[in-house]
Amino acid sequence: MLGTPAFGTTFAITAISTYLPTLLGVESGPLVTGAVIAGEGAAGLLLPIVVGVLNDRRSRVVADRMRFVLLAVPLCLAGLLLVATDLDTVVIICGAAAYFVGHFAYLTPYEALYPDLVPDRVSGRSRTAASSWRFAGLGAALIGGGFLIDLWAPAVFLVAAAAVAAGTATLLRVLWSRRDMTLPGAGGSGAGALRAVGRVVRDREVSRILLATLLWNLALQGLKAFVVLFFTVGLGRSASFVSGVVFPLVALGLVAAIPLAGRAADRYGDRPVLAAASAVYGAGLLGAGLTHSWWMILLVPVPAAAAGTVMTVNYSALMRVLPDEHHGAASGLFLLSRGLGCLVGPLAVGVAVSLAAPAFPASQGYDAMWFVIGPAVLAAVPLLLWPSRRRSAS
Structure with missing residues (x-):
């Protein structure tokens, strides 16, 4: 059940990257569309290290790690809902940017829960579960999203928001009994951000x-x-x-x-x-x-x-x-x-x-x-x- 959020996050990021160009329209041009979609990569370069190090320094129990996940959820949902409004190009671009930021702010503490909670002997199988949810989210977005776009363009983004919310709710329910469980190396080393990252890279x-x-x-x-x-x-x-x-x-x-x-x-x-x-x-x-x-x-x-x-x-x-x-x-x-x-x-x-x-x-x-x-x-x-x-x- 730890893998369930992977369905919603994969569905949402696939919906944004695949179907957002249909909302931007021909008048925006390929340059604007490409720049907007490239925002995912830009967010992926800037956010994970900062969020990850801060998460280590502030997390002593499972509940601390989950607080970081929950702080990212409103940004993810707001971004998807802004895109779904289909009001104008500026609103859509702002929504996409908000989702990209929320996406990586969500995934960084979420991925850290795996080495926190999963024993070595089953770490491979834990990733099989996550990949299965991710593959299901990808297929649902590519196949089901096409039908939703034909019915009503914003629907695919509303479904994506519901999937993210449902996956997060499931994760909360699964981890509630473990919320006070102490994390390995609780609280981190207290080192600065660059020193902490450098220690891992070395x-x-x-x-x-x-x-x-x-x-x-x-x-x-x-x-x-x-x-x-x-x-x-x-x-x-x-x-x-x-x-x-x-x-x-x-x-x-x-x-x-x-x-x-x-x-x-x-x-x-x-x-x-x-x-x-x-x-x-x-x-x-x-x-x-x-x-x-x-x-x-x-x-x-x-x-x-x-x-x-x-x-x-x-x-x-x-x-x-x-x-x-x-x-x-x-x-x-x-x-x-x-x-x-x-x-x-x-x-x-x-x-x-x-x-x-x-x-x-x-x-x-x-x-x-x-x-x-x-x-x-x-x-x-x-x-x-x-x-x-x-x-x-x-």
Whole structure:
């Protein structure tokens, strides 16, 4: 039940990034729309560290951590409701900005609850539960959101607000009996913000996982931004082919992998599972750039399953090596590395496609994307091969 808020937060952020452009309209232009959506990445760079360190220094029991979550909820709901009003462009942009700020202010203390409360022996399975809720929120927003937009455009944002509120209420109910439970390293070290963050970053095992997380998210965001264009512009396929053939095969791989990924990590260790999944994932991405044969489409579930494994288990690996007194700072750094990937991935792929058009005339340069995101995933493998230590039991 600790994973239930992931449904609402994923539904909401997907609704904002996917359907907000329909409210901004053609008159706003792609520059304004792109700048508004990029606000997610900007918030992801600025907020998590500040909120995480402050959360560590002010949290001694579970109830303290939850207070930070509850302070963010009104901002999330206000942002979604402002977007839903669909009054004018300025109101919509203000609503989106409010939600982005609330989103990361919410996620930072929420993610810190996992290493606070979940024993090492089941940390992988705990992330499987969270990924299952997140995947359900993504699917509900992409599929159900389309129908809601057709019925009444603001409806998808109202449903998103209800989902965030319901997930938070469930979390409160689950943790109420544990509200007075003392957190590991209660109250933090009292060090300044930069010193606390630096102490976490200087831990080599933590920094390697954070760097691998950046590489995985660079690849994921670059893929999400350009995969449809690769098929429609690069290969001349229809959008219905992508939504009717490619995406269902991706979903098949995710559905097969996510329930097993956490159990495999708990049994065999996070690092070996992540290294093997990254190798398969990266090889599959490179293979897509080397050949366009029909049988490559049939193999899509394999790298998709590996990608689902990576994105499920990555935070579990971090949980096992965190210093007890810096869970908030570490969760902030984790979200920061994800935010950097969100910013760098689409930019790197976009530049590569633009420059590589003469080298890949058959796909109008879009084959270049695979040679950016594939090596990024493979570069994470050596980071996972050092011997790991488990975080101390508390």
